[in-house]
Amino acid sequence: MHLVTYGINHNTAPVHIRELFAFDVNQLPVALSALHQQESVLEVVILSTCNRTEIYCCLDDDSDNQILAWLHQFHQQQVDVIAPYLYHYQSDDAIRHLLRVACGLDSMVLGEPQILGQLKDAYSQSLNAVTLGKSLGRLFQHAFAVAKQVRTDTAIGNSPVSVAFAAVSLAKQIFSNLGDSTALLIGAGDTIELAARHLFDNGIKRLIIANRTIERAHNLAMQVDGYAISLSELPAHLAEADIVISSTASQLPILGKGAVERALKQRKRKPIFMVDIAVPRDIEAEVGQLEDIYLYCVDDLKEIIEENLQSRRDAALQAEEIIDSQVDHFMAWLRTQDAVPVIRAIRDNAEEMSKDSLVKAMRQLEQGMAPEQAMAELARSLTNKLLHEPSRQLRQSGFDEDGQLLDSARRLFNIKDQK
Structure with missing residues (x-):
């Protein structure tokens, strides 16, 4: 068995490359099944978030070039588009990478907990698609346990630092008093929920939650004393918003330049602060060219996030030591698997x-x-x-x-x- 990982993330690839190779949640079952059917692929898990796309595979040999060829073909991209941005890990390096991802050590926000939930979702998707076997299944369960140990034994998660927190911090720099502002949040996932809670805790005057599924918008709005609308109602409410934070799984932009121009006209050129956390992006890049629009994408939040990292760095060093020992532990388990067929043959013979x-x-x-x-x-x-x-x-x-x-x-x- 040969364990490999291919991926790109916020450190290696800009957002316009990451969005080319992102997997929509509705695509994952088809993608998992298609990759699993490739020659020599025994098991596969695909992790796709706004900051990374990663493929974890168990192969029956070390010829893994087919994975990259499949990735380009699936996304209808020319061969080697991803090559300059790619990282590739094998064996214990692949194990170490997954453990670091699960613990938030490879995230834009050091130690952020959302990635663990996203990994569990990826695990469940593979389980449902029947592309998860004994080795990757055991590895991901091991990663979840190590992440829990790191959270328990270190202070990696003690500081309230996240992409959502960074977005709200930037909003506070632009609007000194959030008590006079209205925020429009597009989406209802974990990142938007965190942003809503941060805004609510910072005394935002009014919160509007927009989502494709109105029930999910209502559920979140009730928790933060907000108002729920559907995505189709966005044009009618955009002019009310001083702050717009968007994070959906849409494959096409939610807000275009024309809609924003009309909203600015209604606001009599009163500025709007926008943060687009989604990959692919929810807000057309051309919106950032408009006067009185301050548009930031997920990559622009790095500087703000950096200011909040120092308290987690010592904890991260402790976490790396835990991970090193746990990599050895899992490699030992893998080696025992090589002995299983021999033990079984001896017992059968006896x-x-x-x-x-x-x-x-x-x-x-x-x-x-x-x-x-x-x-x-x-x-x-x-x-x-x-x-x-x-x-x-x-x-x-x-x-x-x-x-x-x-x-x-x-x-x-x-x-x-x-x-």
């Missing part, structure tokens, strides 16, 4: 010998042999059968001067040095 010896003993009893004699014959016969081949191989190793086999036999049978 059971076959046992059955043959038992049949012979039962026949001897039927022929009138004394039970004590039949039992003694059974023990002698089974012992000879079990030890015949190992004894022959060890004698041969003496002729071949193969001391390694003799040493291995001493360890295998726990034989102490004879004095």
